[in-house]
Amino acid sequence: MNEVRILAPVGMLGAGFPAATVARGIELGADVIAVDGGSTDSGPYYLGSGTAKTAAAAVAADLRLLLRAAAEARIPLIVGSCGTSGTDSGVDWVAGIVREIRAAEGLNLRVATVYSEQQPAVLRQQIGRIRPLPPAGELDPPVLDSCTHIVGMMGHEPIVAALEAGADVVLAGRATDTAIAAAYPMMKGLPAGPIWHAAKIVECGGQCTTNPRAGGVLATIDHDGFTIEPLDPDNACTPTSVAAHMLYETVNPFTMREPAGTIVVSDATYRALDHRRVRVEGSRFEPAEQHTIKLEGARITGYETMSFTAIRDPHILGQIDTWAALMRKMIGEWVGRTLGLGDGDYEFDLRLYGHNAILDEIEPDRGPPREVGVMLLVHAADQRTATAVAKVANPLLLHLPTPDMDYLPSLAFATSPAETERGPVYEFALHHVVEVDSPTSLFRVTLPEAEDA
Missing domain, CATH: 3.30.70 (Alpha-Beta Plaits)
Structure with a gap:
């Protein structure tokens, strides 16, 4: 493909968005819908207890709109970090909501689940390959058993595996916010630099616009860069609002580490195409010598x-x-x-x-x-x-x-x-990473057959 259009409707599933903005994204030719379902922003409780921060009714309201749009446009829908923290129970919780909507709406969709929860016994065998992230210290093995839940933060690869297996909907456990948006264009073979930078900018939906409450954005990625625009015609992206999102949740505004490597935007340029669209070029991605998966555990x-x-x-x-x-x-x-x-x-x-x-x-x-x-x-x-x-x-x-x-x-x-x-x-x-030989080895993908409602 020469370009891929990513529709990012909202920063977090269950937060709500105007239905008209998703319809507009479909009209603009979206190739995939990507939405984050969780975060660690609200502290360790949700991971520790394996429960969701969001209300089931709010998640269902968002999913109903997104599942309809994906089915009608025949494009994939990807949800990451299901159930707030990405535990197996969180994935199953979202999958249950999807199952109910699919039956009620008569949607014949193949739904894949990607599980990211880790077992202490398995991780103990990897102690020599687990290293701390600052300011954590070396891992004391009993800490693994003290955790009520441990998840690994996946990159794009397990999501791509589910898409390549034929999934119409991918419900993933804990994932980097960027991997959710990067998976489909990575599968289609576009350059990693523009993909990962665009994924970072759209991770929070409309936060990179001048009116974040007006809905999400559409990012069009090609071989030279990407263009980003709001889904609300009255909203706007500016070079400042787009560039500023690299300041969000990053140690360095010019680089950000992913499991497979590092996003580098120090040479990126941000140019206004008109009063509401921004063109970004010059981003690059530096592959890491060693693929790592971040571990998150709560006790x-x-x-x-x-x-x-x-x-x-x-x-x-x-x-x-x-x-x-x-x-x-x-x-x-x-x-x-x-x-x-x-x-x-x-x-x-x-x-x-x-x-x-x-x-x-x-x-x-x-x-x-x-x-x-x-x-x-x-x-x-x-x-x-x-x-x-x-x-x-x-x-x-x-x-x-x-x-x-x-x-x-x-x-x-x-x-x-x-x-x-x-x-x-x-x-x-846990604030550690584990070195892996395969980016999919810690994750489990299931792809049930589609069901006629």
Whole structure:
């Protein structure tokens, strides 16, 4: 093929997009629809628990539009990082939604699933080929067994394998955001430089436009570069808005590592073709000597209970740091006296929203706050202990005065009961890559036969 047109409808499946923008992309000759289904942006919980951040109804609404469009245009639909974190359960969850839509809409589509979850026993055999990414240290093998879920981040190759096997729809586990868009044009033999740069720019849908809320974009890749335009006729791409996306989630705005190599855009040029389309040329891709797959794993660190109260008392707010220091001291004393717990048995965090909760000591506005929300987060090895500590702190969160007050103030709990059990708390335990001889060896592709609805 001399060129490939990639339709990127939205930055994340389930976020929603105007139906008219997808219709316009099809009219403009889209060859493939590519959409990301997940991220680690929201922390380790979704990987650790194997659950999705997005609502099933929202994902179904987006998929219904995309599956219809793909079927009518007879072009592939690729979804990566299904179920937020790309676990096997996440892939199956999205596949179940697709199955229901396919039956309800009468769509005869071959759906492939690509699984990316990794087993600790298999990875232990690869210890000598697993190396840390900064700032992580060398992998301690027991860490693998401590993880509730581990995924490998695939490049384009497993997705291409599914497409070459005849899939109309590919539902992939954890994948690089760029691999989702790069797979189809890589399969068609276009140059890697323009492909990977274009894939990076379209990964978040309309974020590379002047109005990211107006829908996604269409990237047309050829042998010399790519052209990008918004799907909304009233939206625009500019050289600045397109070039700026290389600043997003990258260590270096001129390079970005993929499993197979590195995108290099230091010589790229960005030229406005008109008031809404941008032409990019000069990108290149440098293949790596060793193909690597990034490993992501999450594990439970304990259990958490949260309380939240609000302060409007101007006297307390005038010396809020003194009040917070007293609160921390009193919680430790009361918990020790009442529950017999020491510092090693639990930990807590007191966050003052409205006063340095975001910027802490670098907050430029040093004036007293007008109102403050106080969040208490208690972390312990079990839920019962975490909740018990929060309950001991309850009277303090309701009535603690400053040292110079001769009366008990009344603060305002946001909920009743004041304590909310948040359940298990997770942390990322793996920030490593594993060297592989084959880019598809860690992944499993299934391609069931199409079903007539």
